[in-house]
Amino acid sequence: MPQLRVGDTTLDVNEDGFILEPDRWNDAVAVALAASNGVGQLTAEHWKIVRYIREHYVEFHVPPLVRKLCKQTGFQLKDIYELFPSGPANGACKVAGLPNAKGCV
Amino acid sequence: MNEITVSTNPTSPDHAAAPAEFECANLAVRLDVELRGEVAAITPVVDQVLGLVRDTGCAQGKEFEIETALREALANAVRYGCDHNPSKTVQLSVACDVERGMLIVVRDPGPGFDPAQIPSPVAGEQLYSHHGRGIYLISQLMDDVQFGRGGTEIRMRKR
Numbered sequence: 127m128p129q130l131r132v133g134d135t136t137l138d139v140n141e142d143g144f145i146l147e148p149d150r151w152n153d154a155v156a157v158a159l160a161a162s163n164g165v166g167q168l169t170a171e172h173w174k175i176v177r178y179i180r181e182h183y184v185e186f187h188v189p190p191l192v193r194k195l196c197k198q199t200g201f202q203l204k205d206i207y208e209l210f211p212s213g214p215a216n217g218a219c220k221v222a223g224l225p226n227a228k229g230c231v
Numbered sequence: 232m233n234e235i236t237v238s239t240n241p242t243s244p245d246h247a248a249a250p251a252e253f254e255c256a257n258l259a260v261r262l263d264v265e266l267r268g269e270v271a272a273i274t275p276v277v278d279q280v281l282g283l284v285r286d287t288g289c290a291q292g293k294e295f296e297i298e299t300a301l302r303e304a305l306a307n308a309v310r311y312g313c314d315h316n317p318s319k320t321v322q323l324s325v326a327c328d329v330e331r332g333m334l335i336v337v338r339d340p341g342p343g344f345d346p347a348q349i350p351s352p353v354a355g356e357q358l359y360s361h362h363g364r365g366i367y368l369i370s371q372l373m374d375d376v377q378f379g380r381g382g383t384e385i386r387m388r389k390r
Contacts, residue, residue, distance in 0.1 A: 164310075192299060192368075203295070204274050207302050211270045212310070215303075215368050227367065 132158045142216065144225050148183070151223025159221045164211055172209055172221070175199055179222040189219045189227060260287050262325040266305070268313025268339075272321075273305045280325050280335070289327035290389045296372040297333065297389055303368050304337040304385050312339020312383060332374070332390035343382030 129136045130145065132155050138146045143163060145151060156176055160168050168176070178199050182190040189195075192214050196203055210217030215227030260283055266272040277298055284294050305321065313319035322338040370376050373387040 164315075193295065203298055203302065204277065207273070207306065208270075211306060213299075213303055213306055213368070 130155070130158055130162065140226075142220075142226075144220055144227075145223055146225060148223050148225050151180070155223060156221050159223070163217060163220055165209075165217060165221060168221075169209075171201075171205075175201065175206065175209065175218050176222045179218055179224065183222065183224050189215075189222075189224055260289070260327045262323075264323040264325075265320045266323065267317040268309050268319035268321060269315060269317040270306070270309055272317075273302060273309065276305065276323060277301055280323075283325060283327065284333065287327050289329075290333040293333075293389050297335070300369045300372045300387055300389075301335060301337075304335070304387065307385075308337050308339035308341075312341030312343075314341070332388055334386065334388045336384060336386050338380065338384040341383055343380065345382060 128139045128141065128143070130139050130143075137150055137155065140146060143159070145155065145159070157168060160166065160172070165172065175195070178195065179189055182188075190198070192203070192206075195201075195214060195218075196206065201209075206214050206218065210221070212220070219227045262279060262283060264276050264279065266276050280301055281294055281298060284290055284297060290297060305323070308321040309315060312321060319340050321340075322336075324334075324336040324338075326334045328334065366376075369385070369387060373389050375386075375388040377386045378384065379386065
């Protein structure tokens with residue numbers, strides 16, 4: 127089972143790098159996920175997207191639709207891909223600690 | 232610099248290599264692009280393709296789906312096919328058929344993968360987990376998605 131190391135703890139991740147226990151997500155985990163997925167240092171723009179996805183997931187247990195993500199955060203699709211090169215599903219949702227990207231279309 | 236060829240004459244010899252399932256006589260426009268294997272090369276090419284949608288009316292109204300699927304496919308090609316190496320190139324072909332919509336072909340120079348391992352569209356959550364290649368998103372957004380050349384080529388169509 128692949129693992130992600132965050133400080134003194136480790137989290138199990140699936141083969142695509144999504145954490146298996148989304149309840150253990152926190153800001154430090156997001157930073158570690160970003161670093162291990164080619165996102166680099168998280169800026170205020172990254173956090174705006176991550177926070178929105180996270181709050182949506184906590185409330186509805188699914189990620190927001192990509193259209194809704196763009197509309198609610200004010201970012202265009204190309205902005206999302208420039209901030210998260212792997213895209214909204216494999217990039218932003220992963221950093222936001224979702225267990226997969228199911229339902230994001 | 233991306234190398235871009237745009238032709239609006241479907242009977243020219245340049246169209247000899249047009250995607251087989253599209254009839255050359257019906258092609259409104261075809262775009263061939265080679266882009267560097269880096270993330271920064273993606274947006275200018277996507278803008279070119281969206282310009283085709285606007286200018287030709289091909290798959291009009293489906294810009295969001297096309298942009299998302301194209302960005303996913305190109306991001307995969309840059310990451311898995313080029314390993315973010317700008318000296319490598321990704322090939323993109325776009326064809327517009329007045330009746331069948333827009334066909335997009337993305338080909339990368341990487342090792343590919345076994346397309347036979349891709350779950351069927353009815354396989355449920357397995358689609359969410361396939362090496363992070365964005366296949367789920369693409370399959371949900373486009374009408375037809377096929378893989379070829381040992382997984383180094385993806386063909387997708389939108390009406």
